[in-house]
Amino acid sequence: MSTTEIKKNVYWVGAVDWNIRDFHGYSTYKGSTYNAYLVMDEKIALFDTVKSNFKRDLIHQIYQVTDPKKIDYLIVNHVEMDHSGSLPEMMELIQPEKLICSPMAKKALLEHFHREDWPYEVVETGSTISLGKKTVQFLETRMLHWPDSMFSYIPEDKLLISSDAFGQHWATSERFDDEVESGELMAHAAKYYANILLIFSPIVQKLLATLQEMNLDIDMIAPDHGLIWRKSPETIIKAYDRWSKQETSDKAVIIYDTMWHSTEKMAKAICSGLVEAGISTVKIMHVRKNHRSDVMTEALNAKALIFGSPTLNNNMMPAMADVLTYMKGLRPKNRIGAAFGSYGWSGEAVKHINAVLEEMKIELIDGGVKIKNVPTHDTLKDCVELGRKIGQAMLAGQ
Numbered sequence: 304m305s306t307t308e309i310k311k312n313v314y315w316v317g318a319v320d321w322n323i324r325d326f327h328g329y330s331t332y333k334g335s336t337y338n339a340y341l342v343m344d345e346k347i348a349l350f351d352t353v354k355s356n357f358k359r360d361l362i363h364q365i366y367q368v369t370d371p372k373k374i375d376y377l378i379v380n381h382v383e384m385d386h387s388g389s390l391p392e393m394m395e396l397i398q399p400e401k402l403i404c405s406p407m408a409k410k411a412l413l414e415h416f417h418r419e420d421w422p423y424e425v426v427e428t429g430s431t432i433s434l435g436k437k438t439v440q441f442l443e444t445r446m447l448h449w450p451d452s453m454f455s456y457i458p459e460d461k462l463l464i465s466s467d468a469f470g471q472h473w474a475t476s477e478r479f480d481d482e483v484e485s486g487e488l489m490a491h492a493a494k495y496y497a498n499i500l501l502i503f504s505p506i507v508q509k510l511l512a513t514l515q516e517m518n519l520d521i522d523m524i525a526p527d528h529g530l531i532w533r534k535s536p537e538t539i540i541k542a543y544d545r546w547s548k549q550e551t552s553d554k555a556v557i558i559y560d561t562m563w564h565s566t567e568k569m570a571k572a573i574c575s576g577l578v579e580a581g582i583s584t585v586k587i588m589h590v591r592k593n594h595r596s597d598v599m600t601e602a603l604n605a606k607a608l609i610f611g612s613p614t615l616n617n618n619m620m621p622a623m624a625d626v627l628t629y630m631k632g633l634r635p636k637n638r639i640g641a642a643f644g645s646y647g648w649s650g651e652a653v654k655h656i657n658a659v660l661e662e663m664k665i666e667l668i669d670g671g672v673k674i675k676n677v678p679t680h681d682t683l684k685d686c687v688e689l690g691r692k693i694g695q696a697m698l699a700g701q
């Protein structure tokens with residue numbers, strides 16, 4: 304992959320990972336990129352590195368612009384290994400004058416690499432360094448999404464280097480938002496938010512307010528993953544505002560597992576009830592045919608989350624427990640829901656799902672519907688009714 308000059312004397316020197324399909328439990332079915340940026344000035348600065356097995360790509364990219372040994376400052380915006388994995392080799396090769404990072408990043412770097420001898424220079428929110436013609440202002444973004452994370456802003460270029468924030472897991476040869484199809488770009492950005500940042504939504508709200516207070520003039524956002532926002536950085540900022548407010552739409556997601564299609568029939572009947580009530584968008588997702596991270600993406604803007612599982616060994620099916628555990632950790636808010644499921648003799652799945660939904664503070668619209676063995680047209684009416692009830696509650700809440 305060639306390097307790209309994204310602003311005058313600012314270069315993308317990252318790596319494209321076309322083959323990654325699992326990012327610790329998030330399905331990256333179109334790969335990812337590990338973006339690093341090189342700023343050429345009187346002082347040369349490298350912003351972040353790449354995952355360890357891509358260090359050759361990074362070195363190759365830097366050589367297209369300059370000799371890596373000429374780099375003066377290595378700036379660590381984030382310590383997670385997809386950005387710091389090649390740091391030991393890069394420190395050895397570059398021997399920079401300074402390794403610039405946040406206070407929390409210094410701690411995390413010591414805990415990851417155990418190198419007291421590196422030339423750390425700790426910067427905090429408001430710290431500024433001069434590279435010559437360009438300056439870099441730092442903004443700590445603790446818990447977005449690690450305690451060490453920070454943004455770097457270059458005012459002369461109106462460029463925000465945003466670490467993980469505003470990123471997408473998407474391997475492309477294109478580098479900019481205006482070079483790809485916008486619908487697909489936003490779908491990847493939404494998936495990234497739903498699966499990585501949703502839990503930190505209150506902190507995202509505070510960060511967006513801080514950016515507004517600081518009145519930064521931003522005409523480009525360069526994240527550490529995926530495409531760079533050149534044409535419309537405001538599009539992703541507005542989307543983050545919406546997503547972090549946990550705004551939902553007139554949409555329901557029915558998430559289910561099934562053994563012999565009985566719970567599946569119930570899912571379809573609930574869908575009919577929702578549609579009859581006037582709900583325009585309903586998604587039905589089988590948990591063993593849809594990855595948990597895709598379920599989470601659909602849940603991002605859904606007002607109603609409805610879960611169905613047959614009873615297996617006095618509990619819900621294991622794949623349903625997986626999705627619920629994952630979703631609970633990401634803390635969706637302001638949702639309504641219900642549980643349903645068929646059973647053979649004991650039928651505890653609905654009770655166990657309800658207990659998790661209550662822990663997630665999902666407002667239960669109904670105690671749940673259970674059907675013994677195979678549903679009939681008559682017993683399915685209870686499911687249609689459940690769908691209607693949820694649909695009416697959704698519309699009443701608008």
Ligand code: FEO
Pocket residue numbers: 381383384385386448449467527528
């Ligand atoms: Fe892309 Fe938090 O690492």
